[in-house]
Amino acid sequence: MGKTVSVTLGTAHFAEANATVREALSQNDTVEVNGVFAQRYLGCAMPAGKTLRIHGVPGNDLACYLDGGEIEVFGNAQDQIGNTMNDGCIVVHGRCGDAAGYGMRGGQILVRDGCGWRVGIHMKQFEGKRPAIVIGGDAGSFLGEYLAGGIIVLLGKPGRHLATGMHGGVIYLRHPIGEDEVSAGLVQEPADEVDRTVIGALLRRYNECFAADLDEPLDESGEGFHRLRPTTVRPYAALYAN
Template sequence: MMGKRVSVTLGTEHFTEANETVRDALLRADTVVVREAFAQRYLGCAMPTGKTLEIHGVPGNDLACYLDGGRIEVFGNAQDQVGNTMDGGCIVVHGRCGDAAGYGMRGGQIFVRDGCGWRVGIHMKQFEDKRPAIVIGGDAGSFLGEYLAGGVIVLLGKPGRHLATGMHGGVIYLKHRIADDEVSEGLVQEPVDEADRALIRSLLERYNGFFAADLGAPVDATGEGFFRLRPATARPYASMYAN
């Protein structure tokens, strides 16, 4: 039935049975409110456009893996690999997330109110009109944007060590400039231009729409004062391959 909302309570249910419960509810409704999530893995896996999960508690690893256009909002923290290889849709986390969020992400958007663990955005990529984006409101662990091939990462807090190691595409927008000797070989750190500010503004306005009430005030969404981290050339590792 279109527009219908149902609620399910997971408690300590094993992740296999928990996912069966959620999938069955999604067959009967467009929005499923999940209560008492206690680290069950794979919730929302491959969920299509038109379906929504509102999760209260802490979902387990691989939340929304292969997400295919659906929307997931977590009212709490999330564990590792949020949005693993997701292809489209939106994930909103009213807290922090663990390691490797957006691993191999191909489309869609992830918004995290607070900080994140290591290797967020690793192997993120884009193709034609699919340009994935991750916005992190707090500090990030080490290796943010590792091997980044495409897409956009916006970081409002401070990055950890080894930022963007192996990055060869895409862009990372930093609210806090890093020291020149911390910029990985083959990358350039520079002030943003008006096109960058417009993109940052659109993402941060959406971030504020999700989190301003949590934070007590919206963050500055003008895009002013950011720095752009990008590959110095279109093929930074061309010398490693035969012509």
């Protein structure tokens, strides 16, 4: 254990590809995965102490149910990375597709560039678990849809219908939206000192992950950010009997 090994997937079917990666992880802590061509489910439920370094473009549901492992993608990633992940970290040196962090319950996703639609949908938090997503570029529509908990930091511009149905958590925006774009039940306001501490820690992590990709590190002060938050934790209370 503790060794690093390399495997090459090429055009292998996703089932064969995952069997190869699982076998390599069973005998090593770190696996360099080369020649990745859209194979699905890589790193599914991977536990703490295991690392995948992926060269290529992984397919849908990368790191679904991730349970403490670490995955670094040197390229773009497709849809639903970190689907229902519980813990761990995903770093993408590129952009990701739709629904990253769907139902995410813990850990971090850091994307150097932009993302597709519905990223952070149904994210949630409980007690000490507070998941976080940092998007370095622009986001597609419905970012933070039905957000129930956790943190999203967006460094680029949001798409349409930001945070539709959001009822928990917080979204930090470097580019605030117009007041006419703020959905009912939400409020947009300048980040305060506590917010800036949270933002600063995540920007520091972003700088660490993408140091080799950035012309210069991001300002980690959190100055100038706005937060988007719900005005109530029970927006649908009237729909249910007490």
